[in-house]
Amino acid sequence: MTQDSSANDSRILKIFNYVGGTLIFLGIAYFIANNWSILNNFTRIFTTLGSAIAAFMAGALFHASHKYESAASAFFMISGLLLPIGLGVTLIVSNVSWGPEEANLLIFGISLAAFMLALFYSPRAVFLLFTIIFASLFYLSLISFLTSEYTFYYDHLLDYEVIALGSGYIFLGYYLDSNNLPALSGPLYFFGGLFVLFESFTMGSNFFIGYNQPRWEIVTGILIILSFAFSVPLKSKSFLYLGAIFLILYIGDISSRFIELFGDLGWSLILVIMGLVLMLIGYLVFVIHKKINRIKLD
Amino acid sequence: MPDKKRIFLYIAILIPVAMILVTAFEVYFHQVSLNPKYNFLYILSKSEYGAGCWLKAKSQFYPETSTDKKETPQPDTDACKTTQFYIYDFSKNTSTAITQDEAKQLKLSPAYQTVSPDGFDISYYCTSSEVLDWPLINVNNLDVCVKKNDYTKRLHLRHYTTGVNGYYNFYFISWILNNNASTPGK
Numbered sequence: 001m002t003q004d005s006s007a008n009d010s011r012i013l014k015i016f017n018y019v020g021g022t023l024i025f026l027g028i029a030y031f032i033a034n035n036w037s038i039l040n041n042f043t044r045i046f047t048t049l050g051s052a053i054a055a056f057m058a059g060a061l062f063h064a065s066h067k068y069e070s071a072a073s074a075f076f077m078i079s080g081l082l083l084p085i086g087l088g089v090t091l092i093v094s095n096v097s098w099g100p101e102e103a104n105l106l107i108f109g110i111s112l113a114a115f116m117l118a119l120f121y122s123p124r125a126v127f128l129l130f131t132i133i134f135a136s137l138f139y140l141s142l143i144s145f146l147t148s149e150y151t152f153y154y155d156h157l158l159d160y161e162v163i164a165l166g167s168g169y170i171f172l173g174y175y176l177d178s179n180n181l182p183a184l185s186g187p188l189y190f191f192g193g194l195f196v197l198f199e200s201f202t203m204g205s206n207f208f209i210g211y212n213q214p215r216w217e218i219v220t221g222i223l224i225i226l227s228f229a230f231s232v233p234l235k236s237k238s239f240l241y242l243g244a245i246f247l248i249l250y251i252g253d254i255s256s257r258f259i260e261l262f263g264d265l266g267w268s269l270i271l272v273i274m275g276l277v278l279m280l281i282g283y284l285v286f287v288i289h290k291k292i293n294r295i296k297l298d
Numbered sequence: 299m300p301d302k303k304r305i306f307l308y309i310a311i312l313i314p315v316a317m318i319l320v321t322a323f324e325v326y327f328h329q330v331s332l333n334p335k336y337n338f339l340y341i342l343s344k345s346e347y348g349a350g351c352w353l354k355a356k357s358q359f360y361p362e363t364s365t366d367k368k369e370t371p372q373p374d375t376d377a378c379k380t381t382q383f384y385i386y387d388f389s390k391n392t393s394t395a396i397t398q399d400e401a402k403q404l405k406l407s408p409a410y411q412t413v414s415p416d417g418f419d420i421s422y423y424c425t426s427s428e429v430l431d432w433p434l435i436n437v438n439n440l441d442v443c444v445k446k447n448d449y450t451k452r453l454h455l456r457h458y459t460t461g462v463n464g465y466y467n468f469y470f471i472s473w474i475l476n477n478n479a480s481t482p483g484k
Binding site: 099139142143146147148157161164165167168169171172174175178179 | 303304306307309310311313314316317318321322325452
């Protein structure tokens with residue numbers, strides 16, 4: 001009982017620290033945005049990059065004291081949010097003649113290196129979180145850089161990039177979950193599943209780009225089934241709900257075929273089928289949800 | 299057992315790495331040199347009547363085509379004062395500022411011909427992957443490209459500047475048919 005209340009207190013303290021950290025970040029961001037034109041170059045860098053470094057050092061000091069561990073995480077979070085902005089401001093002030101790809105590559109490369117190094121020395125969730133975020137942004141920047149000069153115009157490159165990233169998240173989530181580090185596995189499953197299903201649906205449906213690629217229409221169907229299938233062994237409600245949402249969208253999308261087949265009757269047929277499917281999905285989600293809860297309790 | 303689980307971490311890292319490698323190979327094998335034979339004339343205009351200044355600049359080279367004067371917005375003389383003519387030289391990948399009189403001596407392609415005689419076009423849209431245009435979008439908007447079929451090449455044409463100068467709008471005027479006149483003053 002005492003242990004429970006102590007854990008609750010610690011969680012509340014963490015929440016307050018993170019909310020405080022977010023407010024500090026917003027305050028700095030608002031100050032800079034509002035006073036950008038009247039600030040000189042030194043102040044611009046000092047308030048962004050300087051604050052990022054100062055917040056990191058404050059976090060390191062809190063961490064070293066062992067007494068204010070949760071405050072340390074909040075300061076590391078402020079540092080993680082401000083570092084890319086600070087580096088971006090420094091590049092803008094330096095007036096370098098780089099394209100956005102080179103600048104992004106440098107900004108996210110430095111940010112990734114800093115937080116990876118911190119993760120190497122102190123394996124904290126906040127370092128892992130920012131390492132994943134900066135690694136993802138670095139990955140997107142690198143591909144953007146590779147295709148920026150002398151480029152063949154690639155259709156759907158972004159879709160494939162995001163699918164690869166989402167797949168990476170799912171595997172990383174599974175690795176963290178199986179190593180008893182579940183703090184980030186939930187968000188990784190959610191974003192991984194969302195990225196893969198959304199991009200696959202984008203390419204395989206008429207919904208977004210007005211035409212579909214038949215092979216991706218089939219792949220999307222398979223991925224939706226897989227998201228239901230994996231939700232139980234992975235104990236992931238994200239997979240379950242994402243699967244349900246995309247199944248409704250998918251059926252809505254392919255139901256447009258009924259109009260081609262049945263003419264005006266197609267519309268009423270779509271409504272009837274959609275109603276039945278919604279009931280079925282609701283029941284399916286309810287059953288799987290119960291099963292996941294039972295596994296988690298066991 | 300822990301080593302067995304580690305394989306998922308390696309897969310998580312390898313998937314994006316494979317995507318990067320595939321993209322790099324694709325870029326390498328699809329890479330073509332885009333070297334148009336013809337340079338082009340363009341203006342940079344700071345005016346809020348950028349499109350009007352562009353039409354006004356164009357009408358100096360193609361007076362016969364400017365019959366719709368009443369329909370197009372005609373800015374007063376001061377509004378287009380900041381308009382500056384440039385030649386983009388593909389052999390050096392540089393822009394050179396020229397005067398209006400120098401521009402008038404150039405042999406230009408016919409009005410409304412946006413494609414060069416060797417099949418190139420000037421495009422305002424460059425990359426395939428545009429997730430991250432942040433943060434230098436307002437500093438170096440290198441968004442002007444030369445295009446042929448499905449291939450594009452970004453031009454070193456910087457028309458956004460920081461500070462009091464503000465940003466200048468880019469407007470294509472014409473392809474230059476006599477390239478030896480591309481470096482005025484020589």
